[in-house]
Amino acid sequence: MTALRRLGATSLNVVGLLLAVVVLNFLLIQAAPGDPAQVIAGEMGGASPEIMAEIRTRYGLDRSVPEQLATYVGRVARGDLGYSFYFNEPVSRLILGQLPATAILVLTSLGFAVLAGAALGILSARRPHGLLSHAVSLVAIAGNAAPVFWTGLMLLVLFASVWPVLPVAGMSDVANPATGLAAILDVGRHLVLPALTLGIVYVAQYSRLMRTSMIDALQADYVRTARAKGLPERVVVGKHALRNALIPLVTMVGLQFGQLFAGAILVETVFAWPGLGRLTFESILRRDYPTLLGILFCSALLVITANIVTDLIYRLIDPRIRAGRTA
Template identity: 60%
Template sequence: MLKGSLRKLLNALLLMIAVLVLNFTLIHIAPGDPVEALVGEMGGATPELIAELRSRFGLDQPLYVQLGTYLGRIAQGDFGHSLYYDQPVTALIAERIGPTILLVTTALFSAIALGTVLGVFSAQRRRSVLSHLVTVISLAGFSAPVFWVGIMLILLLSVSVPLLPISGMSSADSAASGLFYILDVLHHLVLPALTLALIYLAFYSRLSRASMLEVLGSDYIRTARAKGLPKRMVIYKHALRNAILPVVTFAGLQFGQVISGAVLVETVFAWPGLGTLAFESILRRDTPTLLGILFFSAVMVVVMNLVTDVVYRRVDPRIKAR
């Protein structure tokens, strides 16, 4: 098991190095100049100042030299300095990571829990109204763009029926602290988390339904029923434990997609997380900040895949470390 764990960590390290090189190369060969974007924000500059800025940021060096310098700084834990915010990239990410983790984890776990429950119930009653409703919800969830869902929820729950705030993480005019601040944040969290959760709720309900139907048709389930075991024990102790394995697998694999979806959700609801920061960095050609966000997102995906592997082995003890 130790040998297998070390091999996985080594593979993860090599993957992160490849991600660093690929992100850096793609962003720097893309059209646009960070210095020109910065000068545009300043209202213009002389050619001498532009040349000085390019030299200060190392943009006058060949691409391979810039890449080598960047990898050397990353090895020392230095992710660079934001061109626009004039702050260390690590400080900006640390400031925005909390809201993003709160949004993503709330949406993901809500979608997994509710989607699994809906899938299990619809699998037991495959010809019922609930089963057909789950299918319709799945098709709608797969088809609807996440930003459109967010706009529709704003129109429904904030404009037509003013129940929830439209944007932000807390009330601008609020001086609340302690429990009142937490409640205010949760109040603002409902709409963005619901928007993101609805998209993935459709997937997990459909996946758990299909997996449950397959397991319920297995020989060992028929044997358990023939022994006279209670229906509740057959469903939740024997069937669900095996049916949930694909859900656990896809939850880890889709974590990166949830983060990318959070970019659009955070932009729609002005949620002050990494998604909003990434969107602003793209518009302003803030290359160091964007590279830092992409690297951190990749780290989160790799870590979640490792965690998923551990959870998978805990759920199914038949799987041995390889």
């Protein structure tokens, strides 16, 4: 019964949060300067006042803001994200078509950042005053100081002209399309630079955080007790210290999941990666409000899901959390 109550409370919180996100995003978009009808007419090469009035009526732009908001919230509640002004197709279809590419980029970057950052942090924590520890600190400072778009542009210049061994644009080779395993390898080659660009800054942050957490864990009493029992060092580090040191890292990953999507907008634009980032950029330029609102809604839904997954990972890492919630 306690689990059911907790599930019900979580569901209500999620619904309330999504409703707040939908309302706030809609009001912020409405407050932005510009007229979508003018943009649509501009794509047509101009329009008479009668055509402009017809465009506003067709897309519901002639209604008051409260009426538009009520209509939009009702559609979202039914799973309808609206119709794109610019692309002339349902927003949900647009998002589902671009989401896999962004998911591949974001998850690959996140996996690279977590694994590389955790490994560097653990290795440098074993010898806090060693050469590797100082090198990790320098890498962390440099990684935090370099903006994502600057890193992407530098890699683009390097691998486009100086050392052209990797593709620098797109998700696959359009001129020579491949199938089967060759297609997967082709996507992997195109993925290297965007994932590296998006992941570098987080490698810097996670390595520094993991180093600090691991140093604290290795100095804890339970680690001293484990060593006093004669346990091998790999067991002491891997089983006792690592699980506790991972909790701050998991927390940071959950909090920064939304930032990954924000960074993906710049990375996908630099490397012409066909994902939600490019779709967001084009929607902003075209003032395609339904598409932009749909992307923001789906992004919020993904961030909420990531936070729930983070909470579940806490319970897997630390048995005390499971015991405390059971009690």
